[in-house]
Amino acid sequence: MTVKKNHKIGRGVKMTGQKTIDLLSGLQEVRTLLTTIELMEMKHHAQSGDPADAFHKMIVLSYNVLKLKLFIDKKLPKQEGHSPALYLQVTFEINEDKLEHSGLYCEERDREPEIAQFIRQSKSPVGFLWSTKKRDVFYSDSVIQYLSLADSIAMQAQHCGLGDDYQPGYYSEIVLEDARIHLKQINHWNARSIDHRDDYFLRDLEFEIPLQPVAARSSFLNDAIGDMQIYFSDRSSDKNKGCGRNIQEQIQIAKAKFAERSS
DSSP: OOOOOOOOOOTTOOOBTOOHHHHHHTTHHHHHHHHHHHHHHHHHHHHTTOTTOEEEEEEEEETTEEEEEEEEEOOOTTOOSOOOEEEEEEEEEEETTEEEEEEEEESSGGGHHHHHHHHHHHSOTTOEEOOOSSOOOOSOHHHHHHHHHHHHHHGGGTTTSTTOOOOSBTOSEEEEESSEEEEEEEEOTTTTOTTOTTSOOOEEEEEEEESSOOOOOOOTTSEEETTEEEEEEEOOOGGGOHHHHHHHHHHHHHHHHHHHHHO
């Protein structure tokens, strides 16, 4: 049995090879939309007598699917080890230069009609647009440098082997949060197939880029370039480790470039 990816790519969508900074620029309209929804829900909770709840935002871009998420922190006074729960998710699909609204979930189901109406009223007469051509600088020079170095590493695996058909850009997933950018390039082609024990990929490459400078932290298990953390593992079959070696070599090159620029 051959395990294949089954990603539906929108008609006319061409995102392969695009720089991550350009893709992030394309998210600004929906980023503003999510922030406005967050403020609307904070007001709703305050009016409901529950103002202590705290939200945090996340935007996930994976292939042609775009998800806007709000998480809510419901920590109780004696609760430990909690994690924020998904409160709201708005889903769009990228179709050429348009974003088509395709789904809405809210933990408070009776809020969905009002939120859906707000989304409809927020779009322009031509709808929500998807464009990565306009470069608006919303990030610091250091973040842009980290994104460029991450791209130089990740592109080593683009179309390198089976399963390496990444979109958008060089990643299977781009995650934008309030305080960080998380880039994921995951290839597990045939990894669970008992018929391909000598021919599979099990490679994970991830970058975590803080949007603000952070205090020095241990990178005992990870590579680091400045404030950017790099998580890499390659447990692919022996015949498929070449792509991983290319990535490892480029990580060392990127480290040297960063050190040279920082000196």
